[in-house]
Amino acid sequence: NAGVTQTPKFQVLKTGQSMTLQCAQDMNHEYMSWYRQDPGMGLRLIHYSVGAGITDQGEVPNGYNVSRSTTEDFPLRLLSAAPSQTSVYFCASSTQGVVNSPLHFGNGTRLTVT
Amino acid sequence: AQSVTQLDSHVSVSEGTPVLLRCNYSSSYSPSLFWYVQHPNKGLQLLLKYTSAATLVKGINGFEAEFKKSETSFHLTKPSAHMSDAAEYFCVVGQYSSASKIIFGSGTRLSIRP
Numbered sequence: 001n002a003g004v005t006q007t008p009k010f011q012v013l014k015t016g017q018s019m020t021l022q023c024a025q026d027m028n029h030e031y032m033s034w035y036r037q038d039p040g041m042g043l044r045l046i047h048y049s050v051g052a053g054i055t056d057q058g059e060v061p062n063g064y065n066v067s068r069s070t071t072e073d074f075p076l077r078l079l080s081a082a083p084s085q086t087s088v089y090f091c092a093s094s095t096q097g098v099v100n101s102p103l104h105f106g107n108g109t110r111l112t113v114t
Numbered sequence: 115a116q117s118v119t120q121l122d123s124h125v126s127v128s129e130g131t132p133v134l135l136r137c138n139y140s141s142s143y144s145p146s147l148f149w150y151v152q153h154p155n156k157g158l159q160l161l162l163k164y165t166s167a168a169t170l171v172k173g174i175n176g177f178e179a180e181f182k183k184s185e186t187s188f189h190l191t192k193p194s195a196h197m198s199d200a201a202e203y204f205c206v207v208g209q210y211s212s213a214s215k216i217i218f219g220s221g222t223r224l225s226i227r228p
Contacts, residue, residue, distance in 0.1 A: 043158075103150075
Protein backbone atom coordinates (compact mmCIF):
# COMPACT_ATOMS: atom_id res chain seq x y z
CA ASN A 1 0.00 0.00 0.00
CA ALA A 2 1.84 3.08 -1.23
CA GLY A 3 -0.90 5.62 -0.35
CA VAL A 4 0.31 9.16 -1.06
CA THR A 5 3.88 9.45 -2.33
CA GLN A 6 5.78 12.72 -2.40
CA THR A 7 9.12 13.38 -4.04
CA PRO A 8 11.68 14.66 -3.31
CA LYS A 9 11.94 14.42 0.49
CA PHE A 10 14.38 17.34 0.70
CA GLN A 11 15.26 20.15 -1.69
CA VAL A 12 17.44 23.25 -1.55
CA LEU A 13 16.84 25.99 -4.09
CA LYS A 14 18.38 29.36 -4.78
CA THR A 15 16.16 32.41 -4.98
CA GLY A 16 14.58 32.66 -8.43
CA GLN A 17 14.90 29.00 -9.34
CA SER A 18 11.84 26.98 -10.27
CA MET A 19 10.97 23.40 -9.42
CA THR A 20 8.12 20.91 -9.24
CA LEU A 21 7.13 18.93 -6.17
CA GLN A 22 5.62 15.62 -7.18
CA CYS A 23 2.61 13.95 -5.57
CA ALA A 24 1.00 10.67 -6.56
CA GLN A 25 -1.74 8.60 -4.93
CA ASP A 26 -2.88 5.08 -5.73
CA MET A 27 -6.21 5.09 -3.88
CA ASN A 28 -8.31 6.50 -6.74
CA HIS A 29 -9.15 9.57 -4.65
CA GLU A 30 -10.92 12.41 -6.42
CA TYR A 31 -9.80 15.12 -4.01
CA MET A 32 -6.14 16.16 -3.76
CA SER A 33 -4.53 19.13 -2.08
CA TRP A 34 -1.27 20.82 -1.19
CA TYR A 35 -0.51 22.32 2.21
CA ARG A 36 2.46 24.11 3.64
CA GLN A 37 3.42 23.75 7.28
CA ASP A 38 5.23 26.52 9.09
CA PRO A 39 6.08 26.60 12.82
CA GLY A 40 3.17 27.73 14.98
CA MET A 41 0.83 28.16 12.01
CA GLY A 42 -0.64 24.72 11.49
CA LEU A 43 -1.22 23.73 7.89
CA ARG A 44 -2.33 26.22 5.26
CA LEU A 45 -4.00 25.20 2.02
CA ILE A 46 -2.17 26.23 -1.15
CA HIS A 47 -4.22 24.64 -3.96
CA TYR A 48 -6.68 21.81 -4.25
CA SER A 49 -8.42 19.71 -6.88
CA VAL A 50 -11.77 17.92 -6.78
CA GLY A 51 -11.04 15.83 -9.84
CA ALA A 52 -8.96 15.55 -13.00
CA GLY A 53 -8.95 18.82 -14.93
CA ILE A 54 -10.31 20.86 -11.98
CA THR A 55 -8.15 22.95 -9.66
CA ASP A 56 -8.80 25.86 -7.33
CA GLN A 57 -6.88 28.19 -5.05
CA GLY A 58 -6.61 27.78 -1.35
CA GLU A 59 -5.56 30.18 1.38
CA VAL A 60 -1.98 30.90 0.20
CA PRO A 61 -1.76 30.30 -3.58
CA ASN A 62 0.62 33.09 -4.63
CA GLY A 63 3.85 31.85 -6.17
CA TYR A 64 2.53 28.33 -6.81
CA ASN A 65 0.86 26.61 -9.77
CA VAL A 66 -0.87 23.24 -10.00
CA SER A 67 -2.44 21.05 -12.66
CA ARG A 68 -4.41 17.80 -12.51
CA SER A 69 -4.20 15.89 -15.76
CA THR A 70 -4.83 12.49 -14.15
CA THR A 71 -6.61 11.27 -11.04
CA GLU A 72 -3.33 9.95 -9.62
CA ASP A 73 -0.99 12.93 -9.94
CA PHE A 74 -1.09 16.47 -8.56
CA PRO A 75 2.26 18.29 -9.01
CA LEU A 76 2.99 21.62 -7.34
CA ARG A 77 5.16 24.08 -9.25
CA LEU A 78 7.16 26.89 -7.70
CA LEU A 79 7.57 29.47 -10.43
CA SER A 80 10.36 31.61 -8.96
CA ALA A 81 11.42 30.47 -5.51
CA ALA A 82 11.63 32.99 -2.67
CA PRO A 83 12.99 32.57 0.89
CA SER A 84 9.40 32.98 2.18
CA GLN A 85 8.62 29.66 0.50
CA THR A 86 10.97 27.80 2.83
CA SER A 87 8.60 25.35 4.45
CA VAL A 88 7.49 21.74 4.69
CA TYR A 89 5.01 20.84 1.97
CA PHE A 90 2.39 18.12 2.31
CA CYS A 91 0.22 16.57 -0.33
CA ALA A 92 -3.04 15.00 0.85
CA SER A 93 -5.94 13.19 -0.77
CA SER A 94 -9.40 12.00 0.19
CA THR A 95 -12.31 10.18 -1.40
CA GLN A 96 -14.81 13.05 -1.50
CA GLY A 97 -13.68 16.44 -0.32
CA VAL A 98 -12.48 16.90 3.24
CA VAL A 99 -15.63 17.41 5.29
CA ASN A 100 -17.02 13.90 4.90
CA SER A 101 -13.84 11.86 4.63
CA PRO A 102 -10.41 12.04 6.23
CA LEU A 103 -7.28 13.23 4.48
CA HIS A 104 -4.44 10.85 3.67
CA PHE A 105 -1.09 12.60 3.82
CA GLY A 106 2.27 12.02 2.21
CA ASN A 107 5.42 12.24 4.30
CA GLY A 108 6.26 15.73 3.16
CA THR A 109 8.91 17.62 1.22
CA ARG A 110 11.23 19.88 3.20
CA LEU A 111 12.14 22.85 1.00
CA THR A 112 14.81 25.43 1.79
CA VAL A 113 15.22 28.53 -0.38
CA THR A 114 18.46 30.44 0.07
CA ALA B 115 -16.92 31.70 8.89
CA GLN B 116 -15.10 28.95 10.71
CA SER B 117 -12.03 28.96 12.92
CA VAL B 118 -10.26 26.70 15.36
CA THR B 119 -8.10 27.50 18.40
CA GLN B 120 -5.83 25.07 20.16
CA LEU B 121 -5.40 26.52 23.60
CA ASP B 122 -1.97 25.06 24.39
CA SER B 123 1.04 25.08 22.10
CA HIS B 124 2.87 22.56 24.31
CA VAL B 125 1.65 20.02 26.86
CA SER B 126 3.95 17.85 28.96
CA VAL B 127 2.71 14.90 31.02
CA SER B 128 4.28 11.94 32.78
CA GLU B 129 3.94 8.48 31.33
CA GLY B 130 0.84 6.76 32.71
CA THR B 131 -1.01 10.00 33.56
CA PRO B 132 -4.03 11.43 31.68
CA VAL B 133 -3.70 13.58 28.57
CA LEU B 134 -5.91 16.58 27.80
CA LEU B 135 -5.41 18.61 24.61
CA ARG B 136 -7.84 21.50 24.29
CA CYS B 137 -9.57 22.72 21.14
CA ASN B 138 -12.26 25.37 20.67
CA TYR B 139 -13.96 26.00 17.36
CA SER B 140 -16.19 28.51 15.67
CA SER B 141 -18.55 27.55 12.88
CA SER B 142 -21.64 29.13 11.35
CA TYR B 143 -23.14 25.75 10.58
CA SER B 144 -23.03 22.28 12.03
CA PRO B 145 -19.31 21.49 11.97
CA SER B 146 -17.30 18.42 11.29
CA LEU B 147 -14.30 18.12 13.59
CA PHE B 148 -11.15 16.05 13.39
CA TRP B 149 -8.02 15.36 15.37
CA TYR B 150 -4.86 14.45 13.47
CA VAL B 151 -1.50 13.33 14.88
CA GLN B 152 1.91 14.01 13.35
CA HIS B 153 4.94 12.04 14.47
CA PRO B 154 8.39 13.55 13.76
CA ASN B 155 9.26 13.76 10.06
CA LYS B 156 5.98 12.14 9.08
CA GLY B 157 2.73 13.22 7.49
CA LEU B 158 -0.47 13.64 9.48
CA GLN B 159 -2.62 10.68 10.42
CA LEU B 160 -6.29 10.75 11.38
CA LEU B 161 -6.94 10.04 15.08
CA LEU B 162 -10.72 10.51 15.10
CA LYS B 163 -13.56 12.51 13.57
CA TYR B 164 -16.90 13.92 14.68
CA THR B 165 -19.71 14.12 12.14
CA SER B 166 -22.79 14.53 14.40
CA ALA B 167 -23.54 10.82 14.96
CA ALA B 168 -22.39 10.79 18.61
CA THR B 169 -20.92 13.45 20.88
CA LEU B 170 -18.26 11.13 22.36
CA VAL B 171 -15.95 9.93 19.63
CA LYS B 172 -13.43 7.14 20.08
CA GLY B 173 -10.28 7.08 17.98
CA ILE B 174 -7.16 5.05 17.53
CA ASN B 175 -4.54 4.36 20.20
CA GLY B 176 -6.96 4.91 23.09
CA PHE B 177 -7.74 8.55 22.32
CA GLU B 178 -11.24 10.01 22.48
CA ALA B 179 -12.84 13.43 22.12
CA GLU B 180 -16.12 14.91 23.27
CA PHE B 181 -18.11 17.39 21.19
CA LYS B 182 -19.68 20.05 23.44
CA LYS B 183 -21.82 22.41 21.41
CA SER B 184 -22.63 24.72 24.33
CA GLU B 185 -18.91 25.24 24.97
CA THR B 186 -17.87 25.05 21.27
CA SER B 187 -15.16 22.64 22.33
CA PHE B 188 -13.72 19.36 21.06
CA HIS B 189 -11.04 18.40 23.57
CA LEU B 190 -8.87 15.33 23.03
CA THR B 191 -8.22 12.99 25.97
CA LYS B 192 -6.47 9.76 26.80
CA PRO B 193 -6.60 8.08 30.23
CA SER B 194 -2.97 6.99 30.37
CA ALA B 195 -0.13 8.46 28.31
CA HIS B 196 2.45 6.29 26.61
CA MET B 197 5.88 7.32 25.41
CA SER B 198 4.80 6.64 21.83
CA ASP B 199 2.12 9.37 22.14
CA ALA B 200 4.78 12.08 21.94
CA ALA B 201 3.87 13.96 18.75
CA GLU B 202 2.15 17.07 17.39
CA TYR B 203 -1.64 17.07 17.46
CA PHE B 204 -3.89 19.15 15.21
CA CYS B 205 -7.55 19.99 15.70
CA VAL B 206 -9.37 20.60 12.41
CA VAL B 207 -12.79 22.10 11.67
CA GLY B 208 -14.81 21.88 8.50
CA GLN B 209 -18.38 22.74 7.67
CA TYR B 210 -20.73 21.17 5.18
CA SER B 211 -21.58 24.45 3.51
CA SER B 212 -18.07 24.58 2.07
CA ALA B 213 -17.32 21.05 1.10
CA SER B 214 -13.78 21.50 -0.08
CA LYS B 215 -12.16 23.49 2.70
CA ILE B 216 -11.19 22.87 6.27
CA ILE B 217 -9.18 24.86 8.82
CA PHE B 218 -6.27 23.48 10.82
CA GLY B 219 -5.42 24.62 14.32
CA SER B 220 -1.87 25.71 15.04
CA GLY B 221 -1.04 22.44 16.77
CA THR B 222 -0.18 21.19 20.26
CA ARG B 223 3.11 19.47 20.89
CA LEU B 224 2.70 16.64 23.40
CA SER B 225 5.78 15.59 25.38
CA ILE B 226 5.83 12.52 27.62
CA ARG B 227 8.14 12.41 30.66
CA PRO B 228 9.43 8.95 31.70
